[in-house]
Amino acid sequence: MRNVKTVGLVGGGVIGGGWAARALANGLDVVAYDPADGAEEILRGKVANAWPALEQVGLAPGADQGRLTMAGSIGALAEAADFIQESAPERLDLKTRIHTEIDAAAAADVIVASSTSGLLPSDFQADCSHPERVIVGHPFNPVYLLPLVELVGGRKSSQQSIDAASKFYASIGMYPLHVRNEIDGFLSDRLQEALWRENLHLVNDGVATTKELDDAIVYGPGLRWAFMGVNRTFALAGGDEGMRHMLRQFGPALKLPWTKLEAPELTDDLIEKMVEGTEQQIQGTGIAELERLRDQCLIAIMTALGDFNEGAGKLLKEQRERLGQAE
Numbered sequence: 001m002r003n004v005k006t007v008g009l010v011g012g013g014v015i016g017g018g019w020a021a022r023a024l025a026n027g028l029d030v031v032a033y034d035p036a037d038g039a040e041e042i043l044r045g046k047v048a049n050a051w052p053a054l055e056q057v058g059l060a061p062g063a064d065q066g067r068l069t070m071a072g073s074i075g076a077l078a079e080a081a082d083f084i085q086e087s088a089p090e091r092l093d094l095k096t097r098i099h100t101e102i103d104a105a106a107a108a109d110v111i112v113a114s115s116t117s118g119l120l121p122s123d124f125q126a127d128c129s130h131p132e133r134v135i136v137g138h139p140f141n142p143v144y145l146l147p148l149v150e151l152v153g154g155r156k157s158s159q160q161s162i163d164a165a166s167k168f169y170a171s172i173g174m175y176p177l178h179v180r181n182e183i184d185g186f187l188s189d190r191l192q193e194a195l196w197r198e199n200l201h202l203v204n205d206g207v208a209t210t211k212e213l214d215d216a217i218v219y220g221p222g223l224r225w226a227f228m229g230v231n232r233t234f235a236l237a238g239g240d241e242g243m244r245h246m247l248r249q250f251g252p253a254l255k256l257p258w259t260k261l262e263a264p265e266l267t268d269d270l271i272e273k274m275v276e277g278t279e280q281q282i283q284g285t286g287i288a289e290l291e292r293l294r295d296q297c298l299i300a301i302m303t304a305l306g307d308f309n310e311g312a313g314k315l316l317k318e319q320r321e322r323l324g325q326a327e
């Protein structure tokens with residue numbers, strides 16, 4: 001793969017905006033394409049909202065919001081970019097069409113990654129003449145702070161493309177996780193979806209409010225997950241005997257079963273309960289303000305974890321050291 005100086009972003013919404021902010025903060029040029037009315041203003045607004053957090057995390061030499069330009073078409077973008085990240089709406093037909101268009105215009109050594117949350121790269125590459133460079137690079141919101149990016153190859157993706165994309169993502173402070181099997185939903189969203197389904201059931205059945213369910217995570221398991229994940233956490237639940245004792249003790253509950261797994265029907269009533277509940281929770285705070293609060297909390301958590309060389313904190317510490325901004 002070529003040296004990446006210009007990142008091409010197809011789609012400038014929540015995720016495209018996050019990619020733009022991360023790439024610009026790392027001293028790269030960004031060229032973006034989004035057909036929506038007012039897309040440029042919206043995208044620049046997203047980058048500006050993220051910038052204070054990025055200044056705290058550390059900007060690379062030359063990092064400048066002004067290095068973002070808009071392209072008039074996917075073709076023009078593909079000709080200008082050294083690495084392309086597609087973050088268009090989550091619709092297979094649209095994404096497949098976009099990938100065919102990118103493929104026709106981008107040089108063969110340009111990697112094309114999709115931000116999709118769970119669609120398969122084999123589908124995107126089906127009509128491409130260079131399918132080997134088409135992969136999934138699934139990030140997490142906010143892309144400019146959370147380091148995880150899941151890399152998934154399709155049937156025709158080459159290992160070189162996965163390796164080159166891993167190297168590029170690592171160079172902009174990310175943690176590339178290779179999902180070795182091409183499965184729907186990848187790893188992280190499958191885990192998140194299991195929790196989400198149960199969350200919806202508990203609201204639907206009138207068992208708990210959205211706030212009570214958030215409290216059930218925020219004051220407890222959420223704190224552990226940030227640095228131990230599910231499995232290391234549960235290994236400790238087994239005391240000195242670790243996972244074996246944990247499974248002996250709590251395994252039978254799996255058969256009861258506590259959880260439902262099948263998603264509930266998204267009825268109007270359930271949608272209203274979810275919307276009303278979360279509106280009450282964020283009452284008086286605008287979304288942009290809440291995003292800035294989230295960013296501050298994430299930076300604080302990652303900075304604290306850096307002292308212990310754990311998880312995302314270790315990565316942030318290494319990035320700050322690279323930039324000569326270690327505290």
Ligand code: NAD
Pocket residue numbers: 010011012013014015016033034035036039086087088089090094098115116117118138139140141
């Ligand atoms: P979004 O709705 O915020 O943004 C999508 C953008 O794509 C919009 O700005 C829209 O104008 C633009 N668009 C529409 N048609 C287009 C076209 N033909 N070419 C280029 N751009 C076009 O959605 P999002 O949340 O940013 O999601 C984008 C992708 O990222 C999806 O594949 C989604 O699954 C994935 N993703 C989302 C999240 C999340 O938390 N929102 C997390 C990880 C991955």
